[in-house]
Amino acid sequence: MSLGELQIQNVRCIGSARLELHPRCTLIWGGNGAGKTSLLEAAFLLGRGRSFRSPRSEQLVRRTASRLTVFGRTLGPVPHAVGIEFDREQGSSARVDGQAVKSLADLSLAFPVQVIDPEIHKLIEEGGRRRRRWLDWAVFHVEPQFGEAWFRYARALRQRNAALKGRPSQARPWEAELVEQGTRMSVARRAVLESLEPYWNAIVAAVDCPRARIGYAQGWAETQSLSDALESARARDEARQTTTVGPHRADLRIMLDGKPARDILSRGQQKLTAAALTLAQLRLLADSTSVMPTLLLDDPAAELDAQHQAAFVAEILRLNCQLVITALQPQIPGFTQPDRVFHVEQGDVRPV
Numbered sequence: 001m002s003l004g005e006l007q008i009q010n011v012r013c014i015g016s017a018r019l020e021l022h023p024r025c026t027l028i029w030g031g032n033g034a035g036k037t038s039l040l041e042a043a044f045l046l047g048r049g050r051s052f053r054s055p056r057s058e059q060l061v062r063r064t065a066s067r068l069t070v071f072g073r074t075l076g077p078v079p080h081a082v083g084i085e086f087d088r089e090q091g092s093s094a095r096v097d098g099q100a101v102k103s104l105a106d107l108s109l110a111f112p113v114q115v116i117d118p119e120i121h122k123l124i125e126e127g128g129r130r131r132r133r134w135l136d137w138a139v140f141h142v143e144p145q146f147g148e149a150w151f152r153y154a155r156a157l158r159q160r161n162a163a164l165k166g167r168p169s170q171a172r173p174w175e176a177e178l179v180e181q182g183t184r185m186s187v188a189r190r191a192v193l194e195s196l197e198p199y200w201n202a203i204v205a206a207v208d209c210p211r212a213r214i215g216y217a218q219g220w221a222e223t224q225s226l227s228d229a230l231e232s233a234r235a236r237d238e239a240r241q242t243t244t245v246g247p248h249r250a251d252l253r254i255m256l257d258g259k260p261a262r263d264i265l266s267r268g269q270q271k272l273t274a275a276a277l278t279l280a281q282l283r284l285l286a287d288s289t290s291v292m293p294t295l296l297l298d299d300p301a302a303e304l305d306a307q308h309q310a311a312f313v314a315e316i317l318r319l320n321c322q323l324v325i326t327a328l329q330p331q332i333p334g335f336t337q338p339d340r341v342f343h344v345e346q347g348d349v350r351p352v
Ligand SMILES: Nc1ncnc2c1ncn2[C@@H]1O[C@H](COP(=O)(O)OP(=O)(O)OP(=O)(O)O)[C@@H](O)[C@H]1O
Pocket: 011, 012, 013, 030, 031, 032, 033, 034, 035, 036, 037, 038, 039, 059, 060, 061, 062, 063, 064
């Protein structure tokens, strides 16, 4: 699957743009502040319903406008038309093939997309939320039941938390659903992490990145069932008025010599590790599903030395997926010739 047409209105400095992306490798080049990352954010938005850079979508809307719209057409055996808008007043809405989408899962299925950007070290450095989201996107594609379990768990969690704030006695009826769906989520995540391991080991060797051990912290005591954990946490949950145990608190443990990788690795090593993890993830998807996501590479030359960069590029090319790459120059250091090139200057995008 790849993204063919991409139409953008009012995303950051981009007033209006229309690009025909190449199914293999498209380069978007331009100076600092020209709008390169903004174009990638627009593409990412189509498949994920959010930016990879800003937690709040209103930051994406052009300052002089009240709403943004992005439209895309995917190419492949089952092509899709995907459209998304974000209005400062009305929030977001999205359509796939003319139908309003019910959840982000619909966007994910229509246009699977992943990104490696200069901030990817945050996957190692920051809190668990980013890692959970990273993992869940892969689990969603690999384990067909996961989306439903996630959705039902999230709904039960909202209800239990609402009860804990008002009438704690009403919290208990939601727990059976939390246990059932939370356990399904956990089993699916573990299975995917297990499948990821050989890919991780292979990529570590190929790109010479720190050999971190990737483990799963399920979000409650390893020795307990989720049902027992909820029981043990009841008094604390009532006092804090929120659910303190469960897969919504899970995390990926990325460890080196028994210590969290973030405490040991340099910024460049964190970046390399996070990028390598993401390549392992994409390779797993390619082998175990029919999904081959589009990979957005924002300024891939930043911060890697020449040797690591060359190994990294070789692994990316082996993926054989659609690439959309940004660079400051009209060529991508270390990469082969792009199949299509756009130049962007002050938000104005033109084919070269
Ligand atoms: N909501 C917004 N409305 C209008 N302009 C914005 C908005 N948000 C950011 N910008 C501007 O958009 C411009 C393009 O930003 P972008 O990050 O896409 O540039 P870039 O080409 O990736 O630059 P760099 O090479 O420095 O990464 C910047 O000048 C930024 O200040």
